[in-house]
Amino acid sequence: MDKEFSNIRIVDIAKMAGVSVGTVDRVIHNRGRVSEENRKKVQAILEMVHYQPNLMARSLAASKKQYHLLAVTPSFVQGEYWEAISEGIDKAASEMESYNITITKLFFDQYNNKTFDDIIRNLLHEKVDGVLIATLFTDSVIRLSQELDRNEIPYVYVDSNIGGQHQLAYFGTESYDAGVIAARLLMDRLSSSSDILMARIIHSGKNDSNQGKNRREGFCHYLTQTGFNGNLHEVELKINDSVYNFMKLDEIFEANPNINGAVIFNSTCYILGNYLKARGMQSVKLVGYDLIGRNTQLLSEGVITALIAQRPERQGYEGVKSLCNHLLFKQNSEKVNLMPIDILLKENLKYYLNNKL
Amino acid sequence: MDKEFSNIRIVDIAKMAGVSVGTVDRVIHNRGRVSEENRKKVQAILEMVHYQPNLMARSLAASKKQYHLLAVTPSFVQGEYWEAISEGIDKAASEMESYNITITKLFFDQYNNKTFDDIIRNLLHEKVDGVLIATLFTDSVIRLSQELDRNEIPYVYVDSNIGGQHQLAYFGTESYDAGVIAARLLMDRLSSSSDILMARIIHSGKNDSNQGKNRREGFCHYLTQTGFNGNLHEVELKINDSVYNFMKLDEIFEANPNINGAVIFNSTCYILGNYLKARGMQSVKLVGYDLIGRNTQLLSEGVITALIAQRPERQGYEGVKSLCNHLLFKQNSEKVNLMPIDILLKENLKYYLNNKL
DNA sequence: CTGAAAGCGCTTACAG
């Protein structure tokens, strides 16, 4: 690089422009109150020398400033998927504490759009400098985004992306490809005439998530492409009703003994896994998503064949970090940040459990 | 946490102890020249309030200090494995530039122990504040480590670990398990009575690396455990002699038509892949290591079935970072840092290529 | 609109 310009300070710029450091500072930050003439002069020099602010000095000098962030994500009980995103947020929060950034986590019910709307109604009643949003309810998120735009408050998305908005950045995966990969993992271990069972969870509050829908599409696309000629069966299960689930599964497996593979497009793979384990059906290959405790346990026992993961901790962590970098250092990250789609087998699981970021 | 103590400064400590900030600073950094009485008084208060230094202020104040790091790794031509580690080092170097840390990369020939010894002989002729070492030549690395210990210069290992030394940290993988995983990936797609070909590269200068040996052991262990009853064949190839390689491979495949799987325990998987591709032998499953360009190309074409990767960029990056954190902030990382063992298929490859850290 | 000065929390000579 231009080594000769690598240590230029504001005082140097000020001298070169024949103004004071205050004026240079005002130009750098567009604080106004500078004559057009001086602004131009300073701007020209800034560009000429490729001025790079000293970030340590900047944050030290501004260290009395307070920032307040909000993170709006689904609530969870211990061991559920959304806990991982929350952990990433906490990690970033604790790292940024010394910069006087505080972060408030607001939780909504992922099966109830209204709980999300209730939160965003009161969101701006106090001072907010940035918002991280889990984008489960598309329409509501768009409404929130537009309001944040009006108030010039930056925001980032995690989980799934939404086009046409002004989010600072998105951190998440390509769900469609995550579905393709599930199919690949299953079909590598099945003959193309085996039957496959696709399970889904039914909820009163909400239909399938975008994630689930996209994964399912990718999954089916792969099967079609690769000449799958078995039958696809579907079953609807309930999140908290094992008796019901076992009954339904008994029914469908008895009626279709050719089912040798199963998949479920969210983190509740353990429901199917527990059934297969209880019934001693080791021969059925099972693929699911997310490294939550109940899944990893069954993976390491060999009941689940493979899990697909998408670095939820990192989504939360980098989401918060990108807001902080924007606020503190005016540094913007990429607008779309796709996490790797990790393939977990029993054999490489342990190296992921301590390496979540 | 102790919120009440969260913003205690050196001046506060000084007042509480009835001394000057200079004395507090001397105690914090063990700079000596403090009476035992004052040292104790200050130390007690430091502990009582859980003093946390302000890192920004510290680095700003010390920003005139210069640090010089060394990175000793194998030389490479473009697209070879060691380029990735080097990229990670460069990334960290550019981030740390503003802290006045410079890093000099020294390269040795990975097939010639003497070139490593030549480097370490002259290593300490100038001022060095930390060293990153690629641990290919165990005995020489131990000798170097002991000399660094004598000079109280911190050092970190990458690639493979060595016990009994005082390295600040190690960044790398568990090669044995990486071998297990290769076997799992292959056997998931083969019948247990298929034959398997293990290829190795022969060099004049050096026998098999630790990495390669460990991976091979893990691989064979998995086969034994899972009741593999095909035959294992071995072939020795040359790194730059396609004519020779094709001849040897033609020979062995013709003699053993039951070979349906192949593996090679280093990054030269493309040699086998190019052969299989040229001969149109799509049915042979091939598993190898490392996301170098020639491998990823064949993976995306479907010639290579799976690649196993171990985040070399991150090894270099975090290795340098841990030296810097030690020097600048007296923060030490974990002593052993095992990278995830990533499983790459054609379908998830692209999400790793832009996510190397 | 402009500049001089104080301050952020730490480290570094320096005088005693």
Added chain:
DNA sequence: CTGAAAGCGCTTACAG
């Protein structure tokens, strides 16, 4: 052994 003072590069009132 100890302390007062200057300085790191930036931001923030404040006076004009």
